[in-house]
Amino acid sequence: MDATEAVRLMCERLGEGVLDARAPRPRRAFVRVRRESFGEAIKHAVLELGFSHLMAITAADAGEELEALYHLVCMDATVLTISVRVPKGDAVLPDMSEVLQNAAIYEREAREMMGIGFDGLRDEAHLVLPRGWPSDVHPLRKDRTYDDLAKIKLELERV
Amino acid sequence: MGYASTVKMPFGPQHPALKEPEHFLFELDGDTVVGVTPRIGYVHRGIEKALELSTYGHGLYLAERICGICTVAHTCCYTQAIEELMGIEVPPRAKYIRTIMSELERLHSHSLWVGLVAHEAGFDTLFMYAWRDREAILSLFQEITGGRVLHAINTLGGVRRDISPELADKIRCTMEYFEGRVKDYRRIIRTEPTFLKRTRDVGVLKPSDAAKLDAVGPTLRGSGIKEDVRRDDPYIAYDEMPFNVISSDGCDVFARTEVRVEEMMESIGIIRYALDRMPAGVFRVRAPRNAPAGECVSRVEAPRGEDMHFARSDGTAKPERYKVRAPTLANIPALCRMLVGIHVADIPIILAGIDPCFSCMDRMVVVRGGRASGTLQSKRDV
Amino acid sequence: MVTYEVLQLIVFPGALFAICLAFLYEWVDRKLFARVQGRYGPLYTGPAGIMQPVADFLKLLSKEDIVPRACDANLFFAVPVMYATLPLATLFMMPIAAPEALIAFDGDLIFILFAFGMMTLIIFLAGWSSASRFSAIGSVRSALQMLSYEIPLGLVLVCPAIAAKSLSVSGIVQWQAANATLGAALQPIGLAVTMVCLLAELELVPFDIPEAETEIVAGWRTEFTGWRLALFRLGRDLEVLLVAALVASLYLGGAQPLWLIPATAMFVVKTAAVVMVFSFVRALFARLRIDQMISGMWKYLLPIAALQVVLVQIGVGV
Numbered sequence: 001m002d003a004t005e006a007v008r009l010m011c012e013r014l015g016e017g018v019l020d021a022r023a024p025r026p027r028r029a030f031v032r033v034r035r036e037s038f039g040e041a042i043k044h045a046v047l048e049l050g051f052s053h054l055m056a057i058t059a060a061d062a063g064e065e066l067e068a069l070y071h072l073v074c075m076d077a078t079v080l081t082i083s084v085r086v087p088k089g090d091a092v093l094p095d096m097s098e099v100l101q102n103a104a105i106y107e108r109e110a111r112e113m114m115g116i117g118f119d120g121l122r123d124e125a126h127l128v129l130p131r132g133w134p135s136d137v138h139p140l141r142k143d144r145t146y147d148d149l150a151k152i153k154l155e156l157e158r159v
Numbered sequence: 160m161g162y163a164s165t166v167k168m169p170f171g172p173q174h175p176a177l178k179e180p181e182h183f184l185f186e187l188d189g190d191t192v193v194g195v196t197p198r199i200g201y202v203h204r205g206i207e208k209a210l211e212l213s214t215y216g217h218g219l220y221l222a223e224r225i226c227g228i229c230t231v232a233h234t235c236c237y238t239q240a241i242e243e244l245m246g247i248e249v250p251p252r253a254k255y256i257r258t259i260m261s262e263l264e265r266l267h268s269h270s271l272w273v274g275l276v277a278h279e280a281g282f283d284t285l286f287m288y289a290w291r292d293r294e295a296i297l298s299l300f301q302e303i304t305g306g307r308v309l310h311a312i313n314t315l316g317g318v319r320r321d322i323s324p325e326l327a328d329k330i331r332c333t334m335e336y337f338e339g340r341v342k343d344y345r346r347i348i349r350t351e352p353t354f355l356k357r358t359r360d361v362g363v364l365k366p367s368d369a370a371k372l373d374a375v376g377p378t379l380r381g382s383g384i385k386e387d388v389r390r391d392d393p394y395i396a397y398d399e400m401p402f403n404v405i406s407s408d409g410c411d412v413f414a415r416t417e418v419r420v421e422e423m424m425e426s427i428g429i430i431r432y433a434l435d436r437m438p439a440g441v442f443r444v445r446a447p448r449n450a451p452a453g454e455c456v457s458r459v460e461a462p463r464g465e466d467m468h469f470a471r472s473d474g475t476a477k478p479e480r481y482k483v484r485a486p487t488l489a490n491i492p493a494l495c496r497m498l499v500g501i502h503v504a505d506i507p508i509i510l511a512g513i514d515p516c517f518s519c520m521d522r523m524v525v526v527r528g529g530r531a532s533g534t535l536q537s538k539r540d541v
Numbered sequence: 542m543v544t545y546e547v548l549q550l551i552v553f554p555g556a557l558f559a560i561c562l563a564f565l566y567e568w569v570d571r572k573l574f575a576r577v578q579g580r581y582g583p584l585y586t587g588p589a590g591i592m593q594p595v596a597d598f599l600k601l602l603s604k605e606d607i608v609p610r611a612c613d614a615n616l617f618f619a620v621p622v623m624y625a626t627l628p629l630a631t632l633f634m635m636p637i638a639a640p641e642a643l644i645a646f647d648g649d650l651i652f653i654l655f656a657f658g659m660m661t662l663i664i665f666l667a668g669w670s671s672a673s674r675f676s677a678i679g680s681v682r683s684a685l686q687m688l689s690y691e692i693p694l695g696l697v698l699v700c701p702a703i704a705a706k707s708l709s710v711s712g713i714v715q716w717q718a719a720n721a722t723l724g725a726a727l728q729p730i731g732l733a734v735t736m737v738c739l740l741a742e743l744e745l746v747p748f749d750i751p752e753a754e755t756e757i758v759a760g761w762r763t764e765f766t767g768w769r770l771a772l773f774r775l776g777r778d779l780e781v782l783l784v785a786a787l788v789a790s791l792y793l794g795g796a797q798p799l800w801l802i803p804a805t806a807m808f809v810v811k812t813a814a815v816v817m818v819f820s821f822v823r824a825l826f827a828r829l830r831i832d833q834m835i836s837g838m839w840k841y842l843l844p845i846a847a848l849q850v851v852l853v854q855i856g857v858g859v
Contacts (some may be wrong), residue, residue: 281828
């Protein structure tokens with residue numbers, strides 16, 4: 001499926017739920033959706049439009065909000081990036097493991113590094129951060145400086 | 160039986176079968192694996208954070224050091240992403256040189272892997288042969304770029320060094336030699352009975368599982384699915400290159416071996432084609448300092464599979480967010496599926512079968528204190 | 542006379558000679574193995590690195606001795622000593638300098654078989670006493686391996702004895718000399734089976750399952766360091782010599798003079814040839830899995846060994 005086509009179909013289906021949709025170049029589509037429409041957007045893209053491969057989930061810090069970008073690919077290599085923003089105080093998204101079987105590993109990564117919670121994600125253990133790392137410190141957030149992180153790491157090593 | 164008792168066996172982080180630190184907790188019922196829990200992150204170096212804190216020019220050096228073996232793939236992906244953000248077009252000669260470098264890297268990575276998998280199977284002779292022949296490619300790298308492991312050839316707006324006609328002849332010469340060697344490996348791998356016994360029907364990944372769990376690269380193609388970023392989503396000069404996407408229906412470690420060996424033959428073909436048709440002209444254009452606000456997804460077929468970078472700029476000289484997803488991480492869910500139901504003795508060869516590169520995969524956490532530059536350790540060869 | 546006999550036991554063709562030869566064969570093995578793989582092998586110590594095994598042995602003797610806290614201390618001490626001395630003692634039963642061994646009695650072939658069994662038992666104890674996960678797996682694999690190769694080995698080793706009507710290795714060598722024949726010419730199948738079984742006994746590729754490096758580190762040897770490891774390596778070299786001497790004596794005519802060439806020289810040439818075959822074979826294969834090895838031994842090797850016994854019986858009967 002071609003990128004402009006994918007953007008058109010997503011907009012058609014979600015209507016008001018889409019905040020921003022672009023297809024800047026062939027095979028690349030970006031769709032930003034409202035939080036309420038997020039689950040539907042993913043399910044629509046995966047199950048109906050055929051974007052069945054999850055390449056990665058990028059978590060980003062957008063000031064007051066956190067952003068999760070799901071990079072989905074379809075058979076003819078079009079990459080559809082569905083992004084959603086959630087406020088830092090209530091950063092929870094639904095777990096997508098049911099429709100995307102490999103989502104869990106990227107969700108765990110996003111949770112540890114950026115602090116986005118995933119409702120329904122079973123495995124709560126650390127995947128990438130060291131054992132004993134404080135669960136409220138998310139290294140990739142913009143307000144975490146190297147010095148902060150180094151201090152925490154040093155303390156962990158002392159124990 | 161099933162309820163009797165399972166034993167938990169840790170595998171790694173230090174283990175001779177793992178060339179890099181990674182931990183897998185196996186749950187065993189007798190000699191059979193019934194469950195596996197991966198734990199990654201032992202070699203996180205905070206590269207994503209560091210990329211956000213460094214300028215686009217500096218970021219190049221970080222991208223170079225994400226992985227010691229797919230260094231060209233990562234810099235290709237990085238430069239491609241940043242060039243798209245900056246809106247600059249790379250001259251055609253640079254595209255060809257990048258293609259040649261990428262394929263040389265694939266050759267050296269695959270021959271390294273052939274050696275490793277032979278070593279895991281206890282076939283040290285093939286291991287020694289493969290690594291000896293790999294030296295030819297490393298020497299070639301040294302001739303072309305000055306560095307055997309890290310090449311620093313890709314730069315924003317093109318490549319740093321040209322390939323002169325004399326050098327091209329040297330590459331052709333090495334390809335001649337290497338082609339003979341690859342044919343040799345192919346013969347050995349297909350005919351050596353003990354090697355076949357250890358790799359056939361070991362680590363089976365059904366095509367449906369491979370697709371659902373989103374395996375990438377030779378792991379996916381070894382399960383009979385023909386997907387290759389080079390063909391599906393062509394980048395640099397791949398849209399002009401004639402080559403076959405190799406796949407094999409075996410779905411086991413042997414199929415993955417076969418795919419990689421055949422891919423080496425294809426790579427040799429691509430390198431020859433690119434050398435013969437290299438367009439004349441400049442090989443580098445000037446890149447601006449800042450990139451206008453925007454975001455892009457860049458994909459590259461690294462030797463181990465699809466490598467993805469995501470970049471977002473905000474108009475300054477530093478990226479707002481830079482995400483790296485190396486192929487090994489994408490293969491972990493598929494790996495866990497393969498590891499269930501196998502013999503303990505097959506664990507190393509299946510692990511090696513996906514060509515894991517854990518340093519590539521782990522990159523985000525600060526390991527050492529101090530300033531950004533102090534936190535990074537380049538990973539040398541495996 | 543007593544002095545002479547003591548000298549024989551200690552110097553030539555006894556302990557000292559055996560140890561020197563064992564070190565020499567380690568060098569032969571390493572060098573050939575390396576050359577087959579396109580490497581150089583030992584290079585610097587002595588001419589062409591010939592002293593490297595000795596240097597390694599001395600180096601290990603000077604290394605720190607680490608004893609795991611959880612290990613069985615007595616056994617951990619005794620096992621390396623037993624492992625080094627058993628093949629040395631058994632070597633006295635091998636005809637080295639003359640067709641008659643230093644210690645020869647009717648039935649020493651049985652004793653040698655028993656010694657092979659004991660070696661595996663010692664390996665098992667070594668793995669067991671070191672209380673390590675890798676060692677335990679290695680020693681269990683070693684024991685499993687013994688269960689599968691010992692029976693075919695026992696069967697084929699009886700064949701030369703049946704032919705020579707003697708259960709003594711020296712007797713078999715003398716019989717070959719007297720009849721101007723070689724065991725290898727009469728029993729080629731037996732020779733092949735013996736070689737395969739002895740590869741497994743020595744834990745060489747494709748049967749290096751008990752010390753599969755990429756799976757279980759160094760297998761049963763993982764926890765041994767310093768002088769213990771040095772003794773294990775010495776024992777291993779002596780075992781290689783023992784095995785080579787056994788093959789040379791039973792199948793290649795052993796230590797008998799040929800024309801002007803003295804018996805000792807013939808012995809060295811023949812055993813060196815056997816060692817070279819071993820190191821060449823181990824460069825050719827990948828490692829089998831334990832279940833593949835066991836089923837292969839029982840399915841193919843055992844019937845072939847039985848066939849050899851039948852053939853020898855028919856030959857002797859006629």
